[in-house]
Amino acid sequence: MSAVPPVSIAALRGVRLTSGAVVDIALDGDEVLAVVPAGSPLPDTDGETLDLTGYLVTAAGAEPHAHLDKSQSWDAIQPPFGDLVRAIESWQAFAVTLDEDETLGRARSTALRMLASGITSIRTHVDLLHGSDPLIGVRALVRLRDELEGLMDIELVALGGPTVPNAVFDAALDAGVDLVGGAPHLADDPLADLERLIALARRRDVGLDLHTDESLAGADTLAAYARAVTGWHRPRTAGHCVRLSMMPAADLALLADEIRAADIGVIALPITNLYLQGWDAAHAVPRAIAPLGRLRAAGVRVAAGADNVRDPFNPVGRCDHLETASLLVSAGHLAPEAAMDAVTTGARDVMGLPVAGPVPGARADLVAVRADSLGDAVAFASADRVVLHRGRLVSRTTVSTETAASVALPVRTRSAAPATAS
C-alpha cells in the first residue's frame, strides 16, 4: 500500500446512490452539505473534487466486532482446524508469548486492510491476558488508535474471562480502553460472570459489549442481560447470539421483545460463526448466525461484522464489510439492502456513532465502490474503492485488469438508471 495524503474533499461528481440515482454531493468539512442531480450547481466549499462516475456510494463500513490483537496470527500459530474450544486453547497457548510490537504490526495490517475496504470505524475487543503483564494487547491497540487518528475511529473493548481480576479491568480502562467486555456463556457460572461485568461497567460508567451465547445449546444469558440493563443510559451490545438461531419462533419472539425493551444491539458475525459452530454435526450442519431478519422485524437494533480474521477462530476473511454483507444474503437470508445496512448504518447505530452516509447533514464517512447497483456492490465487491473519513480522502484503491478477451471489461449488461436524484 502506498500513502495518499488525507486531502479535504469538497465535492463528489457523478456518483450513484443505492436508489439508482446519479448525483453530485457537496461536502462541508466533515459533513455532507447537499446531494443534487448530477450536473447541478453545487455550493462552494473548500477542498478537491472527485469524479466518481461508475461508482456507487454508501455510508462507510463499520466493523462492530473485531479482534485486532488476535488477527493474522494463524500462520504463526498453525492451529488445528476446529471449534470454539479448540480455537481458545490454541490462542491461549500463543498468548503467553505475545509481544507488544508484533501485536501492533498484525493489528495495523488488519486495520489498514479494513480502511482500504471502506471501513472507517472499528470496535475491537482486546484480551486481558493471564500472567504478569495482562495489558500487552491493550498497549498495542492504544498505540494503533493513536497512529491511525484522523484516518479511522477505533474503539477498544476489554475482553476478560471470569478469573481476570477487577483491578485488571480497571487498569485497562485507565489505559484508554472504552468499554467492558467478556464472554459470560463460557464461565462456569455464566450469570455470576454476567452480573460482575455489568456491575463493572456501571461502576466505571462505560458501555458494555458482551460475547453472548456463542453456542448452539449451551448457556442462555441474553434474557438476564436484557433484564439487567433495561433503562440504563450507556450503549450495550450482544455479539454472536448464535443460540437464537436454534430457538423456536415463539420463544424467539418473546426474547426479541425483551432485547428491544432493553435496547441491546445484536451483532451477527457470520463468517466466524459459520467456521466455529457445527463441527459436531455429521449432517444438517447448522448455520449458527443470529437471525437478524426476525430481530429486525421485531424492532431490535441489528448489525453485523466479521469478528476474527486469519487467526485460530477463523482461518479466512477479507477485512471487507461487503464480504460480511454477502454472507448475510446467502447464509443469513437478508435482502442485499438490509445486509448493507447491517454493515454500515446499522453497525454505526449499535456503536453509538453519528449517522453517516450520502444524506445532507450526515457525517461524511463514505465509501464509493465501482458498481452499477447495490446488488453489484454486494456480489462483486470490487476492490476499486474511494474512502472518505470525516470528509477527507483516506484511501483509494485502483484496480487494473488486463485480459485477452476481445471485449472490454466490465461487460455492461443493461442501461444505466435515470440521472436524477430521488
Ligand SMILES: [Zn+2]
Ligand atoms: Zn469476538
